[in-house]
Amino acid sequence: MTRFNRRAPWSRPYGAADISIDLGTANTLVYIRGRGIVLNEPSVVAVREIAGGKQEVVAVGLEAKALVGKTPHSITTVRPIKEGVIADYDLAKEMLEHFINRSRRPWQLAKPSIVVTLPHGVTEIEKRAVEEAGYSIGAKKILLIKEPIAAAIGAGLPVLEPIGSMLVDIGGGTTEVAVLSLAGIVYCHSVRVGGDAMDEKIIEMVKRKHRLYIGEQTAEKVKIALGERLVGRHNLPRAGQGARFGLRPSENRGGHLGGSCGGDCRPPARRRQRH
Numbered sequence: 070m071t072r073f074n075r076r077a078p079w080s081r082p083y084g085a086a087d088i089s090i091d092l093g094t095a096n097t098l099v100y101i102r103g104r105g106i107v108l109n110e111p112s113v114v115a116v117r118e119i120a121g122g123k124q125e126v127v128a129v130g131l132e133a134k135a136l137v138g139k140t141p142h143s144i145t146t147v148r149p150i151k152e153g154v155i156a157d158y159d160l161a162k163e164m165l166e167h168f169i170n171r172s173r174r175p176w177q178l179a180k181p182s183i184v185v186t187l188p189h190g191v192t193e194i195e196k197r198a199v200e201e202a203g204y205s206i207g208a209k210k211i212l213l214i215k216e217p218i219a220a221a222i223g224a225g226l227p228v229l230e231p232i233g234s235m236l237v238d239i240g241g242g243t244t245e246v247a248v249l250s251l252a253g254i255v256y257c258h259s260v261r262v263g264g265d266a267m268d269e270k271i272i273e274m275v276k277r278k279h280r281l282y283i284g285e286q287t288a289e290k291v292k293i294a295l296g297e298r299l300v301g302r303h304n305l306p307r308a309g310q311g312a313r314f315g316l317r318p319s320e321n322r323g324g325h326l327g328g329s330c331g332g333d334c335r336p337p338a339r340r341r342q343r344h
Contacts, residue, residue, distance in 0.1 A: 089184040095241030099172045129167045138284040152242035152261040153188035154195040166206040180209035189257045217247035
């Protein structure tokens, strides 16, 4: 008699696949074992105020992002994730449930095991909020992993070897500078400033210099276009490629950025140099 592998999908068609979630301030990614990344959508929820002070979810993800800056007074767009952690528990739960239901096969009835990434240095209360949100949507087990480790593995850095690998992870709400070796974090510093702060500064600059108001989506497009232009001009590695290079510290290079949103990002690098 043929003996089936218990991990094979045909041997347990109603089983639950392991799920990994990158719960970001700007975007949420869902990865399912054997299928890869199945969802990559903005961490945005559109809600409508109803009777009794309650909120009704109107749209989630891409549909909600399309409504940013275009909604009537009765509908508001909310980011339930702020600075890499849950800021609105109820809306974060609704968003996660929506994303997971869209990602799973309709015949998978068993409870999945879920891995969730979190910024380095989050508090126990913030960790508990993520765990409670995961269990409330039907997770069998919740595993929390630090974002620098997950980012290093995804970038292909030799995190298991006895050599130092430096990682700078710039997200929507946080920026982390980490040095990893032997599957552990040797040094890490996290500041709650990221791509969203850059968008805000672009909006302020355009308003101040050109007396023109632009929205978040336009500011994000400007930021991406400027970044792509710098990558092409200076032949820099693109996201996920990684590189080996050396830099000579210079205060003048970061002066312009430091005067706007980069001021909070410079101390980690200086502190690492003194170590």
